Structures are given as structure tokens and as C-alpha cells.
Amino acid sequence: MGYSLMQMTSLGHVTSLKAEFFNRDPSRVARALLGKLLVRKMPRGILAGRIVETEAYLGKGDAAAHAAAGRTARNAVLFGPPGHAYVYFIYGNHYCLNVSCLPDGEPGGVLFRALEPVAGIEQMAGARGIELAKEIDLTKISSLKNISSGPGRMAEALEITRERDNGKSLINTRSDLWIVDDGHRVRRVTVTPRIGIVKSAEQPLRYFIAGNPFVSGRRVH
């Protein structure tokens, strides 16, 4: 079943993802999520970004995963049903968004690392504390990249917090945090080791759209 966000944004026809999409290995979900839209419904309007970079976090055998040491109050969502938001707070400063994968009882998730801004760009910039008045030109890639390239940045741009969003369904049409398919097709994907971890750092579980300028870090190929 499809929906139209045309009235509020420049987005066209979009399709909700099914729970089955997330009911599989996080590495496959991470790859499949590239090119989808993450949509935030705010009172002032729709915010949306295209998913351009993800990382898979597995279960017990993956020492870098929050689920590695077993279920706790913090990581419980990772052990729950697929397609739900796992939001954690890190370094005393930042929130990061994941989506749960695999069936209820089996832990696993995908970390969203970067978005290409698509709709509500000025509001996202505002949420990031970027003052629009002066030298900031939101038609420039360098300015847009500052909005949502990096897990902490994109969470801030969409005003995602643990208190507000942890445990939410990302596949429910009425959820204010939603993942949809607008038909965009990804040409080529690059796979590298994950960023910012020490344990299990050698595994190639980071996925991004090859050549996309909104991927975090500086190496895009």
C-alpha cells in the first residue's frame, strides 16, 4: 500500500516497508536500506533524508555490538521484534539511531550513519544549530553535508532522542519516525570496516552508496 507525501513536501509516491524486510540478517538489512528515505513527521512539517550509509551490528559473536553481552535495560529493543527504533546515548553528547533486525528474541540491528537531506532542510539545519542567515548556502553540498552526515548529526537534525523515540515502530504508517521506499535505486555499494569501534573492528559491515558526497568521513569510494 502506498502513500503520498506530495502535499507537504516534494516527495512523491512512497511505500512503507514490511516487517519482513527487517526480519533477516543485519548485514543484509544494512545493504537493503541504502537509498530508502527516513521520514520524520514534525508539527511544522515533514523532514526526510535519503539513507546513504549504514552499519550492521550482529548478536553474541559480534564484540562491537551492544547486544554482545546479552540483554540489558538499555539494549532490550535489539532483542525485540524487527523494525523498531533502538536509540542510545553516547559520549555524554549524542544520540544514535538503529533499527532492530531478526525475529523477536534474536538480537541484531543496523546503525544509521548518514542521510542526504531531502525535505525540511531548513528545519533540520535549525535543529543542528546552524544559523541560516550568513555564509550558509543550503544549495552547496558542503553546507548540506554538515546537517546529517554522521550518526550523531543526523539524530540531532531529526530531533531523535532516546526518551522520545526508543522502541518506536519504524514501519507503522502513523509513526512519526518512518522508513519508506520512494523507488530510488542504488547503483553501487561500497563495503568497509565499521567506524569508531575497537572490538571486532576488522569485519566489513559498513555499507554506503559509492561516491555519494553525504557519506560521513572523507573517503567516499
Next chain:
DNA sequence: ATATCGATTATCT
């Protein structure tokens, strides 16, 4: 352009 470092707190040992 790349490297290093401090911030700041929930969570777990």
C-alpha cells in the same frame, strides 16, 4: 589536509 584532544553522562564492571 590530517592529527589530536576535550566535552559530558548513561551504562556497566
Next chain:
DNA sequence: GATAATCGATATG
């Protein structure tokens, strides 16, 4: 008490 799936500022080439 130590750590952390980060970011932004500052220093240096």
C-alpha cells in the same frame, strides 16, 4: 571507576 557505534575545535604541515 572506566568506558563509549561522536563531534567540533584547535594545532600543525
